[in-house]
Amino acid sequence: MTESFLSPDRYRRSAALFEAAQRVIPAGVNSTARAAFSGWTPHPIFVDHGTGATVVDVDGNEYIDYLLGLGPMLLGHRPEGVTRAVIERIQSVGTVFAMPTELEIELASAIAAAVPSIDTVRIVNSGTEGVLYALRLARTYTGRRKVIRFEGQYHGFADAIYWSKHPDLAVAGPDRHPVAVAQGPGVPTEMGDSLIIAPWNDLDAIEEILVQHGDDVAAIITEPIMCNTGCIVPEPGYLEGLRELTTRHGALLIFDEVITGFRIALGGAQAAYGITPDLTVLAKGLGGGFPVAAVGGRREVMDLAADGTVSIAGTYSGNTIAVASALESLRFLSHEASYDDLYRRSNRLREGLAALLAERSIAGDVVGVGPVYQVWFTDVEIHNYRDAARHARADLFRIWWEEMLDRGVLFHPGHLENLFVSFAHRDEEIDATLERASDALDALVLRARTLTR
Numbered sequence: 082m083t084e085s086f087l088s089p090d091r092y093r094r095s096a097a098l099f100e101a102a103q104r105v106i107p108a109g110v111n112s113t114a115r116a117a118f119s120g121w122t123p124h125p126i127f128v129d130h131g132t133g134a135t136v137v138d139v140d141g142n143e144y145i146d147y148l149l150g151l152g153p154m155l156l157g158h159r160p161e162g163v164t165r166a167v168i169e170r171i172q173s174v175g176t177v178f179a180m181p182t183e184l185e186i187e188l189a190s191a192i193a194a195a196v197p198s199i200d201t202v203r204i205v206n207s208g209t210e211g212v213l214y215a216l217r218l219a220r221t222y223t224g225r226r227k228v229i230r231f232e233g234q235y236h237g238f239a240d241a242i243y244w245s246k247h248p249d250l251a252v253a254g255p256d257r258h259p260v261a262v263a264q265g266p267g268v269p270t271e272m273g274d275s276l277i278i279a280p281w282n283d284l285d286a287i288e289e290i291l292v293q294h295g296d297d298v299a300a301i302i303t304e305p306i307m308c309n310t311g312c313i314v315p316e317p318g319y320l321e322g323l324r325e326l327t328t329r330h331g332a333l334l335i336f337d338e339v340i341t342g343f344r345i346a347l348g349g350a351q352a353a354y355g356i357t358p359d360l361t362v363l364a365k366g367l368g369g370g371f372p373v374a375a376v377g378g379r380r381e382v383m384d385l386a387a388d389g390t391v392s393i394a395g396t397y398s399g400n401t402i403a404v405a406s407a408l409e410s411l412r413f414l415s416h417e418a419s420y421d422d423l424y425r426r427s428n429r430l431r432e433g434l435a436a437l438l439a440e441r442s443i444a445g446d447v448v449g450v451g452p453v454y455q456v457w458f459t460d461v462e463i464h465n466y467r468d469a470a471r472h473a474r475a476d477l478f479r480i481w482w483e484e485m486l487d488r489g490v491l492f493h494p495g496h497l498e499n500l501f502v503s504f505a506h507r508d509e510e511i512d513a514t515l516e517r518a519s520d521a522l523d524a525l526v527l528r529a530r531t532l533t534r
């Protein structure tokens with residue numbers, strides 16, 4: 082195949098809509114991850130609709146979807162039960178009352194029953210909000226100021242935490258002692274003083290920090306599986322070590338399960354790895370595609386919100402759309418969904434892709450857990466952000482993405498994003514994806530010869 086990527090004929094309407102969008106929407110999109118500068122060059126692809134595991138764009142191109150809205154569409158697009166529950170709730174009840182409704186109790190109980198570490202929980206609207214509240218709770222509970230966060234992770238776009246996601250290594254300090262790098266100039270620099278940036282998968286580094294700053298560390302916040310730098314799995318004993326060290330130094334352990342929650346298992350990564358964090362943030366997997374999130378955990382920490390010591394607010398928190406979608410989604414995940422099937426299909430695709438790379442002697446690997454992973458083009462094992470920044474080939478990933486897109490397989494163009502498999506993906510889609518991947522990798526081998534690094 083020639084370099085037909087985004088040929089004007091194939092994406093005519095998307096290109097026209099992008100022109101129109103830029104006149105009234107900065108960058109033509111409503112979130113950074115959708116922007117041309119985040120990889121969607123020459124322009125984002127505008128969607129017409131999605132159904133199950135399929136997305137159709139405005140030019141009529143059809144894709145098997147592994148982007149899944151960057152995670153929320155765990156049940157596929159327009160899952161029937163969730164759609165029906167939401168419509169029914171709006172029509173029969175309404176949406177926002179600034180007063181509680183009975184279903185909120187049912188939802189909180191369902192979340193607490195599903196997620197091992199959660200005694201009580203507040204419903205909020207986004208992962209960013211959930212993280213903010215978790216940090217506030219931790220600082221209040223411990224009376225301490227600093228939070229340890231890891232380079233390469235993302236915990237939402239709030240000023241207090243939007244630091245060192247994918248920093249330029251030229252300004253990010255030494256490997257063992259990264260400096261805090263703000264997302265951009267609008268983030269107040271003084272907020273960096275309340276963060277300590279650490280390399281992931283390195284317990285010695287954490288122990289060193291805690292020995293030095295332990296009295297002032299309120300919490301460690303981490304994704305239990307690092308899904309914001311491609312996909313990086315925790316080394317054996319790493320999460321256990323974080324649990325042990327935080328307990329020993331009187332800090333809280335916050336699991337940001339915005340991506341892993343309800344996806345790695347019904348109880349999230351914490352259930353799969355058998356680790357009990359003090360606080361957990363949940364979002365993307367919770368609402369079948371509707372905006373709903375949650376922050377929950379140990380009763381005595383969450384009780385700080387019971388008397389108003391910590392304010393967890395929000396006009397839209399616990400609105401009936403959020404609650405109905407999450408309840409129905411949890412009902413499906415608890416009673417109808419088969420995680421065994423999800424894992425079987427996901428593993429078949431992951432292992433199939435890895436075999437296709439190996440057959441062509443392409444240096445690379447497919448790394449992740451169950452239905453979330455990423456294809457790394459590298460001959461070095463990736464353990465943390467700096468490994469990825471130094472060794473993962475963005476140029477090869479780009480060719481892979483273009484060739485797959487041309488063949489009707491969709492995922493995010495960024496090599497530090499993920500591939501997601503949903504409960505709606507069937508064996509047919511996995512087979513078709515592997516067939517197309519085989520062709521795409523043949524094309525990649527040809528095109529890679531012309532690359533200079």
Ligand SMILES: Cc1ncc(COP(=O)(O)O)c(C=O)c1O
Pocket residue numbers: 151206207208209210212235236237238304309337338339340364374
């Ligand atoms: C691990 C993690 N935490 C938090 C967030 C922020 O969630 P939201 O976009 O719902 O604010 C994200 C979003 O991608 C995420 O991946």
